[in-house]
Amino acid sequence: MAIIAFFCLPAYGHTNPTLEVVRELTKRNHQVVYFSFSPFQQRIEEAGARFINCDAELPMDKAGAMAANSDVGGSIKLLTDTTLALDKKICETLQALRPDCIVADSMAVWGKFAALKLGIPLISSTTTFAFNRYSAKIMKQSFGQLFSLIRSMPQIRRQIRRLREHGYPVKNLLSILQNDDQTCTIVYTSREFQPYAETFSERIQFVGPSLRQISTKAADVRTAVYISLGTVNNQHPDFFQNCVEALRDYPGEVIMAVGTENQAAALEAPAHFTIRPQVDQLEVLQKAALFLTHGGMNSVNEGLYAEVPLILYPQTAEQGGVARRVVQLNAGILLDENSPAAIRRAVNQVLANPVLKENAAAISRSFRQAGGAVRAAQLIEGWIQEKKN
Numbered sequence: 290m291a292i293i294a295f296f297c298l299p300a301y302g303h304t305n306p307t308l309e310v311v312r313e314l315t316k317r318n319h320q321v322v323y324f325s326f327s328p329f330q331q332r333i334e335e336a337g338a339r340f341i342n343c344d345a346e347l348p349m350d351k352a353g354a355m356a357a358n359s360d361v362g363g364s365i366k367l368l369t370d371t372t373l374a375l376d377k378k379i380c381e382t383l384q385a386l387r388p389d390c391i392v393a394d395s396m397a398v399w400g401k402f403a404a405l406k407l408g409i410p411l412i413s414s415t416t417t418f419a420f421n422r423y424s425a426k427i428m429k430q431s432f433g434q435l436f437s438l439i440r441s442m443p444q445i446r447r448q449i450r451r452l453r454e455h456g457y458p459v460k461n462l463l464s465i466l467q468n469d470d471q472t473c474t475i476v477y478t479s480r481e482f483q484p485y486a487e488t489f490s491e492r493i494q495f496v497g498p499s500l501r502q503i504s505t506k507a508a509d510v511r512t513a514v515y516i517s518l519g520t521v522n523n524q525h526p527d528f529f530q531n532c533v534e535a536l537r538d539y540p541g542e543v544i545m546a547v548g549t550e551n552q553a554a555a556l557e558a559p560a561h562f563t564i565r566p567q568v569d570q571l572e573v574l575q576k577a578a579l580f581l582t583h584g585g586m587n588s589v590n591e592g593l594y595a596e597v598p599l600i601l602y603p604q605t606a607e608q609g610g611v612a613r614r615v616v617q618l619n620a621g622i623l624l625d626e627n628s629p630a631a632i633r634r635a636v637n638q639v640l641a642n643p644v645l646k647e648n649a650a651a652i653s654r655s656f657r658q659a660g661g662a663v664r665a666a667q668l669i670e671g672w673i674q675e676k677k678n
Contacts, residue, residue: 295392302588308501313665366444371399376403391403393414412474417586424483475494475496475665477665482614497657515577518583519587526556529552531628533562536633546566579639581600581636582602599639600623602627620652621645
Protein backbone atom coordinates (compact mmCIF):
# COMPACT_ATOMS: atom_id res chain seq x y z
CA MET A 290 0.00 0.00 0.00
CA ALA A 291 1.27 3.47 -0.92
CA ILE A 292 0.49 6.82 0.71
CA ILE A 293 -0.32 9.42 -1.94
CA ALA A 294 -0.90 13.14 -1.32
CA PHE A 295 -3.07 15.07 -3.82
CA PHE A 296 -3.10 18.85 -4.27
CA CYS A 297 -5.49 20.73 -6.52
CA LEU A 298 -6.54 24.20 -7.58
CA PRO A 299 -9.86 25.20 -5.95
CA ALA A 300 -11.90 24.84 -9.15
CA TYR A 301 -14.30 22.12 -10.30
CA GLY A 302 -12.69 21.82 -13.73
CA HIS A 303 -9.38 20.93 -12.05
CA THR A 304 -10.76 18.81 -9.19
CA ASN A 305 -13.34 16.68 -11.00
CA PRO A 306 -10.89 14.81 -13.30
CA THR A 307 -8.85 13.69 -10.27
CA LEU A 308 -11.75 12.18 -8.34
CA GLU A 309 -12.08 9.00 -10.39
CA VAL A 310 -8.31 8.52 -10.13
CA VAL A 311 -8.59 8.83 -6.35
CA ARG A 312 -11.47 6.35 -6.40
CA GLU A 313 -9.40 3.88 -8.43
CA LEU A 314 -6.36 4.25 -6.15
CA THR A 315 -8.37 3.71 -2.97
CA LYS A 316 -10.04 0.69 -4.60
CA ARG A 317 -6.49 -0.67 -4.98
CA ASN A 318 -5.97 -0.19 -1.20
CA HIS A 319 -3.75 2.88 -1.41
CA GLN A 320 -4.16 5.65 1.17
CA VAL A 321 -4.95 9.01 -0.46
CA VAL A 322 -4.74 12.30 1.42
CA TYR A 323 -6.21 15.26 -0.46
CA PHE A 324 -5.33 18.89 0.37
CA SER A 325 -8.24 21.05 -0.82
CA PHE A 326 -11.07 23.40 0.17
CA SER A 327 -14.48 22.97 1.78
CA PRO A 328 -16.66 23.19 -1.38
CA PHE A 329 -14.93 20.03 -2.61
CA GLN A 330 -14.84 18.09 0.68
CA GLN A 331 -17.88 15.89 0.10
CA ARG A 332 -16.80 14.82 -3.39
CA ILE A 333 -13.26 14.09 -2.26
CA GLU A 334 -14.37 12.02 0.74
CA GLU A 335 -16.93 10.14 -1.38
CA ALA A 336 -14.04 9.17 -3.67
CA GLY A 337 -12.33 7.56 -0.67
CA ALA A 338 -9.66 10.11 0.25
CA ARG A 339 -8.90 11.71 3.60
CA PHE A 340 -9.67 15.41 3.21
CA ILE A 341 -7.35 18.10 4.63
CA ASN A 342 -9.02 21.50 4.78
CA CYS A 343 -6.96 24.47 3.57
CA ASP A 344 -9.70 27.12 3.92
CA ALA A 345 -8.00 29.02 6.76
CA GLU A 346 -4.90 29.56 4.65
CA LEU A 347 -6.79 30.51 1.46
CA PRO A 348 -10.24 32.08 1.91
CA MET A 349 -12.60 31.08 -0.90
CA ASP A 350 -12.96 34.65 -2.21
CA LYS A 351 -9.26 34.53 -3.06
CA ALA A 352 -9.65 30.99 -4.37
CA GLY A 353 -12.34 32.19 -6.75
CA ALA A 354 -10.14 35.05 -7.89
CA MET A 355 -7.35 32.57 -8.58
CA ALA A 356 -9.57 30.42 -10.76
CA ALA A 357 -10.86 33.42 -12.71
CA ASN A 358 -7.66 35.48 -12.99
CA SER A 359 -6.39 35.80 -16.56
CA ASP A 360 -3.52 38.20 -15.77
CA VAL A 361 -0.22 36.31 -15.52
CA GLY A 362 1.38 38.70 -13.03
CA GLY A 363 -1.69 38.69 -10.80
CA SER A 364 -1.96 34.91 -11.05
CA ILE A 365 1.68 34.38 -10.07
CA LYS A 366 1.23 36.66 -7.04
CA LEU A 367 -1.90 34.74 -5.97
CA LEU A 368 -0.08 31.41 -6.42
CA THR A 369 2.90 32.71 -4.42
CA ASP A 370 0.70 34.10 -1.64
CA THR A 371 -1.10 30.76 -1.43
CA THR A 372 2.11 28.74 -1.39
CA LEU A 373 3.56 30.82 1.45
CA ALA A 374 0.27 30.86 3.41
CA LEU A 375 0.09 27.05 3.19
CA ASP A 376 3.82 26.49 3.73
CA LYS A 377 3.83 25.64 7.45
CA LYS A 378 0.70 23.48 7.39
CA ILE A 379 1.67 21.54 4.27
CA CYS A 380 5.29 20.93 5.27
CA GLU A 381 4.41 19.79 8.81
CA THR A 382 1.62 17.52 7.55
CA LEU A 383 3.75 15.98 4.82
CA GLN A 384 6.71 15.40 7.14
CA ALA A 385 4.39 13.50 9.51
CA LEU A 386 2.61 11.68 6.68
CA ARG A 387 5.76 10.66 4.73
CA PRO A 388 3.89 10.07 1.43
CA ASP A 389 5.35 7.91 -1.32
CA CYS A 390 4.55 10.66 -3.81
CA ILE A 391 2.71 13.92 -4.34
CA VAL A 392 0.20 14.25 -7.19
CA ALA A 393 -0.18 18.00 -7.74
CA ASP A 394 -2.33 19.87 -10.21
CA SER A 395 -0.04 21.72 -12.61
CA MET A 396 -1.46 25.02 -11.32
CA ALA A 397 -1.53 24.03 -7.62
CA VAL A 398 2.10 25.02 -7.36
CA TRP A 399 2.08 24.81 -3.55
CA GLY A 400 1.96 21.02 -3.93
CA LYS A 401 4.64 20.97 -6.62
CA PHE A 402 6.95 23.27 -4.64
CA ALA A 403 6.43 21.30 -1.41
CA ALA A 404 7.53 18.14 -3.24
CA LEU A 405 10.68 19.87 -4.47
CA LYS A 406 11.42 21.48 -1.10
CA LEU A 407 10.97 18.24 0.89
CA GLY A 408 12.44 15.83 -1.67
CA ILE A 409 9.18 13.90 -2.21
CA PRO A 410 8.63 12.31 -5.66
CA LEU A 411 6.33 14.52 -7.74
CA ILE A 412 3.67 13.57 -10.28
CA SER A 413 2.03 16.43 -12.16
CA SER A 414 -1.72 16.28 -12.85
CA THR A 415 -2.63 18.39 -15.89
CA THR A 416 -6.31 19.05 -16.55
CA THR A 417 -5.62 21.42 -19.44
CA PHE A 418 -3.43 20.79 -22.47
CA ALA A 419 0.17 19.96 -21.63
CA PHE A 420 2.12 23.19 -21.99
CA ASN A 421 5.48 23.80 -23.65
CA ARG A 422 6.84 26.32 -26.16
CA TYR A 423 5.22 24.43 -29.02
CA SER A 424 1.73 23.87 -27.62
CA ALA A 425 1.72 27.48 -26.37
CA LYS A 426 1.31 28.52 -30.02
CA ILE A 427 -2.34 27.50 -29.93
CA MET A 428 -2.99 30.14 -27.26
CA LYS A 429 -2.28 32.91 -29.83
CA GLN A 430 -1.62 35.65 -27.30
CA SER A 431 -2.79 39.07 -28.48
CA PHE A 432 -0.45 42.07 -28.51
CA GLY A 433 -2.26 43.37 -25.43
CA GLN A 434 -1.72 40.07 -23.59
CA LEU A 435 1.96 39.97 -24.54
CA PHE A 436 2.38 43.59 -23.41
CA SER A 437 0.66 42.74 -20.12
CA LEU A 438 3.07 39.83 -19.61
CA ILE A 439 6.12 42.04 -20.27
CA ARG A 440 4.75 44.69 -17.92
CA SER A 441 4.21 42.00 -15.24
CA MET A 442 7.77 40.65 -15.33
CA PRO A 443 9.13 42.82 -12.46
CA GLN A 444 6.26 41.61 -10.23
CA ILE A 445 6.83 38.00 -11.34
CA ARG A 446 10.53 38.27 -10.46
CA ARG A 447 9.59 39.63 -7.01
CA GLN A 448 7.33 36.62 -6.40
CA ILE A 449 10.06 34.20 -7.47
CA ARG A 450 12.45 35.84 -4.99
CA ARG A 451 9.84 35.44 -2.23
CA LEU A 452 9.54 31.73 -2.99
CA ARG A 453 13.32 31.23 -3.02
CA GLU A 454 13.63 33.00 0.34
CA HIS A 455 11.34 30.32 1.82
CA GLY A 456 13.38 27.42 0.44
CA TYR A 457 11.44 26.75 -2.77
CA PRO A 458 13.81 26.00 -5.70
CA VAL A 459 12.02 28.05 -8.39
CA LYS A 460 14.14 28.84 -11.46
CA ASN A 461 11.94 31.14 -13.55
CA LEU A 462 8.41 31.73 -14.82
CA LEU A 463 8.48 28.70 -17.12
CA SER A 464 9.42 26.44 -14.21
CA ILE A 465 6.10 27.49 -12.66
CA LEU A 466 3.89 27.19 -15.75
CA GLN A 467 5.49 24.70 -18.14
CA ASN A 468 5.26 20.90 -18.14
CA ASP A 469 8.78 19.71 -17.34
CA ASP A 470 9.71 16.85 -19.67
CA GLN A 471 11.50 15.08 -16.81
CA THR A 472 8.55 15.17 -14.39
CA CYS A 473 6.10 12.26 -14.49
CA THR A 474 2.89 13.85 -15.74
CA ILE A 475 -0.70 12.71 -16.28
CA VAL A 476 -2.63 14.73 -18.87
CA TYR A 477 -6.40 14.23 -19.03
CA THR A 478 -6.71 14.22 -22.79
CA SER A 479 -5.62 11.96 -25.64
CA ARG A 480 -2.49 12.28 -27.78
CA GLU A 481 -4.80 12.89 -30.74
CA PHE A 482 -6.44 15.91 -29.09
CA GLN A 483 -3.27 17.36 -27.49
CA PRO A 484 -1.62 19.96 -29.76
CA TYR A 485 1.98 19.08 -30.67
CA ALA A 486 1.81 15.85 -28.68
CA GLU A 487 4.92 14.59 -30.47
CA THR A 488 7.04 17.30 -28.79
CA PHE A 489 6.58 15.83 -25.28
CA SER A 490 8.73 13.13 -23.71
CA GLU A 491 7.50 9.70 -22.63
CA ARG A 492 7.24 11.07 -19.09
CA ILE A 493 4.16 12.99 -20.25
CA GLN A 494 1.33 10.44 -20.47
CA PHE A 495 -2.03 11.21 -22.08
CA VAL A 496 -4.77 9.18 -20.36
CA GLY A 497 -7.92 10.83 -21.73
CA PRO A 498 -10.73 12.30 -19.63
CA SER A 499 -11.30 10.81 -16.19
CA LEU A 500 -15.09 10.77 -15.91
CA ARG A 501 -17.49 9.21 -13.43
CA GLN A 502 -19.70 6.44 -14.74
CA ILE A 503 -23.34 7.29 -15.43
CA SER A 504 -26.31 4.99 -15.96
CA THR A 505 -28.01 7.04 -18.67
CA LYS A 506 -27.46 5.76 -22.19
CA ALA A 507 -27.16 8.06 -25.18
CA ALA A 508 -30.51 8.80 -26.80
CA ASP A 509 -31.09 7.18 -30.19
CA VAL A 510 -32.17 10.55 -31.57
CA ARG A 511 -30.57 13.60 -29.99
CA THR A 512 -32.38 16.89 -30.43
CA ALA A 513 -31.62 18.95 -27.30
CA VAL A 514 -29.48 22.07 -27.40
CA TYR A 515 -27.35 22.37 -24.25
CA ILE A 516 -25.83 25.72 -23.20
CA SER A 517 -23.38 26.40 -20.34
CA LEU A 518 -20.52 28.79 -19.62
CA GLY A 519 -19.08 26.63 -16.83
CA THR A 520 -18.68 27.33 -13.12
CA VAL A 521 -16.34 30.37 -13.05
CA ASN A 522 -16.79 33.01 -15.78
CA ASN A 523 -20.54 32.53 -16.13
CA GLN A 524 -21.98 35.91 -15.15
CA HIS A 525 -23.24 36.90 -18.59
CA PRO A 526 -27.00 37.62 -18.41
CA ASP A 527 -26.96 39.29 -21.83
CA PHE A 528 -25.53 36.14 -23.42
CA PHE A 529 -28.13 33.87 -21.84
CA GLN A 530 -30.95 36.25 -22.79
CA ASN A 531 -29.66 36.25 -26.39
CA CYS A 532 -29.74 32.44 -26.34
CA VAL A 533 -33.41 32.57 -25.29
CA GLU A 534 -34.22 34.96 -28.14
CA ALA A 535 -32.20 32.94 -30.66
CA LEU A 536 -33.91 29.65 -29.80
CA ARG A 537 -37.39 30.86 -28.93
CA ASP A 538 -38.79 28.93 -31.89
CA TYR A 539 -36.44 25.94 -31.70
CA PRO A 540 -38.48 22.73 -32.21
CA GLY A 541 -36.67 20.71 -29.52
CA GLU A 542 -35.63 21.09 -25.88
CA VAL A 543 -33.14 23.78 -24.85
CA ILE A 544 -31.28 23.17 -21.58
CA MET A 545 -29.33 26.04 -20.03
CA ALA A 546 -27.04 25.90 -16.97
CA VAL A 547 -26.59 29.57 -16.09
CA GLY A 548 -24.51 29.46 -12.89
CA THR A 549 -26.68 31.19 -10.28
CA GLU A 550 -30.26 31.19 -8.97
CA ASN A 551 -30.55 34.94 -9.69
CA GLN A 552 -29.49 34.55 -13.29
CA ALA A 553 -31.90 31.64 -13.77
CA ALA A 554 -34.82 33.55 -12.19
CA ALA A 555 -34.22 36.62 -14.38
CA LEU A 556 -34.68 34.73 -17.64
CA GLU A 557 -38.16 34.46 -19.15
CA ALA A 558 -38.31 31.67 -21.69
CA PRO A 559 -40.85 29.47 -23.50
CA ALA A 560 -41.91 26.09 -22.15
CA HIS A 561 -39.36 24.11 -24.20
CA PHE A 562 -36.52 25.72 -22.18
CA THR A 563 -35.13 24.15 -19.00
CA ILE A 564 -33.10 26.77 -17.14
CA ARG A 565 -31.20 25.84 -13.96
CA PRO A 566 -28.19 27.22 -12.04
CA GLN A 567 -26.45 23.84 -12.56
CA VAL A 568 -27.31 20.54 -14.18
CA ASP A 569 -25.72 17.09 -14.30
CA GLN A 570 -23.70 17.81 -17.42
CA LEU A 571 -22.73 14.21 -18.18
CA GLU A 572 -26.39 13.17 -18.06
CA VAL A 573 -27.62 16.09 -20.18
CA LEU A 574 -25.01 15.46 -22.86
CA GLN A 575 -26.50 12.03 -23.51
CA LYS A 576 -29.46 13.70 -25.24
CA ALA A 577 -27.72 16.77 -26.67
CA ALA A 578 -27.45 17.39 -30.41
CA LEU A 579 -24.94 20.16 -29.75
CA PHE A 580 -23.25 21.92 -26.84
CA LEU A 581 -22.73 25.70 -26.75
CA THR A 582 -19.82 26.03 -24.30
CA HIS A 583 -17.23 28.48 -23.02
CA GLY A 584 -14.52 26.05 -24.08
CA GLY A 585 -13.23 25.05 -20.66
CA MET A 586 -11.15 21.88 -20.96
CA ASN A 587 -13.38 19.85 -18.65
CA SER A 588 -16.57 20.81 -20.51
CA VAL A 589 -14.99 20.23 -23.92
CA ASN A 590 -13.72 16.82 -22.82
CA GLU A 591 -17.15 15.84 -21.53
CA GLY A 592 -18.90 17.08 -24.67
CA LEU A 593 -16.57 15.34 -27.09
CA TYR A 594 -16.53 12.16 -24.96
CA ALA A 595 -20.32 12.09 -25.46
CA GLU A 596 -19.77 12.58 -29.23
CA VAL A 597 -21.49 15.98 -29.18
CA PRO A 598 -20.32 18.68 -31.65
CA LEU A 599 -19.53 22.04 -30.06
CA ILE A 600 -20.20 25.74 -30.50
CA LEU A 601 -17.40 27.54 -28.67
CA TYR A 602 -17.65 30.93 -26.98
CA PRO A 603 -14.35 31.24 -25.05
CA GLN A 604 -13.97 33.70 -22.18
CA THR A 605 -10.21 33.37 -21.49
CA ALA A 606 -7.01 32.83 -23.48
CA GLU A 607 -6.79 29.22 -22.28
CA GLN A 608 -10.34 28.54 -23.40
CA GLY A 609 -9.53 30.21 -26.71
CA GLY A 610 -6.71 27.73 -27.21
CA VAL A 611 -8.99 24.78 -26.48
CA ALA A 612 -11.60 26.21 -28.86
CA ARG A 613 -9.05 26.59 -31.65
CA ARG A 614 -8.01 22.95 -31.25
CA VAL A 615 -11.65 21.80 -31.57
CA VAL A 616 -12.03 23.91 -34.71
CA GLN A 617 -8.72 22.56 -36.11
CA LEU A 618 -10.10 19.03 -35.77
CA ASN A 619 -13.44 20.11 -37.26
CA ALA A 620 -15.49 18.95 -34.28
CA GLY A 621 -17.05 22.36 -33.63
CA ILE A 622 -17.26 26.01 -34.65
CA LEU A 623 -16.59 29.35 -33.00
CA LEU A 624 -19.46 31.67 -32.10
CA ASP A 625 -18.44 34.83 -33.89
CA GLU A 626 -20.50 37.27 -31.81
CA ASN A 627 -22.91 37.45 -28.90
CA SER A 628 -26.19 38.18 -30.63
CA PRO A 629 -29.43 36.23 -31.20
CA ALA A 630 -28.81 36.14 -34.96
CA ALA A 631 -25.26 34.79 -34.56
CA ILE A 632 -26.34 32.16 -32.01
CA ARG A 633 -29.22 31.01 -34.23
CA ARG A 634 -26.90 30.88 -37.25
CA ALA A 635 -24.31 28.82 -35.37
CA VAL A 636 -26.90 26.33 -34.09
CA ASN A 637 -28.29 25.84 -37.60
CA GLN A 638 -24.79 25.45 -39.02
CA VAL A 639 -23.86 22.68 -36.57
CA LEU A 640 -27.14 20.81 -36.95
CA ALA A 641 -26.78 20.89 -40.75
CA ASN A 642 -23.20 19.52 -40.77
CA PRO A 643 -22.93 15.79 -39.88
CA VAL A 644 -19.14 15.89 -40.34
CA LEU A 645 -18.81 17.80 -37.06
CA LYS A 646 -20.53 14.98 -35.18
CA GLU A 647 -18.43 12.36 -36.98
CA ASN A 648 -15.24 14.13 -35.92
CA ALA A 649 -16.49 14.52 -32.34
CA ALA A 650 -17.08 10.75 -32.35
CA ALA A 651 -13.52 10.14 -33.60
CA ILE A 652 -12.09 12.23 -30.75
CA SER A 653 -14.37 10.34 -28.34
CA ARG A 654 -12.83 7.06 -29.50
CA SER A 655 -9.34 8.41 -28.86
CA PHE A 656 -10.42 9.46 -25.36
CA ARG A 657 -11.84 6.04 -24.52
CA GLN A 658 -8.78 4.22 -25.87
CA ALA A 659 -6.43 6.35 -23.74
CA GLY A 660 -7.41 4.49 -20.56
CA GLY A 661 -8.87 7.15 -18.25
CA ALA A 662 -8.72 6.80 -14.47
CA VAL A 663 -7.59 3.16 -14.55
CA ARG A 664 -4.60 4.03 -16.72
CA ALA A 665 -3.78 7.02 -14.53
CA ALA A 666 -3.79 4.84 -11.39
CA GLN A 667 -1.57 2.26 -13.12
CA LEU A 668 0.90 4.98 -14.07
CA ILE A 669 1.00 6.37 -10.52
CA GLU A 670 1.67 2.87 -9.12
CA GLY A 671 4.39 2.29 -11.69
CA TRP A 672 6.12 5.59 -11.03
CA ILE A 673 6.04 5.00 -7.25
CA GLN A 674 7.63 1.60 -7.75
CA GLU A 675 10.22 3.06 -10.10
CA LYS A 676 11.26 5.59 -7.43
CA LYS A 677 11.60 2.81 -4.83
CA ASN A 678 13.84 0.63 -7.03
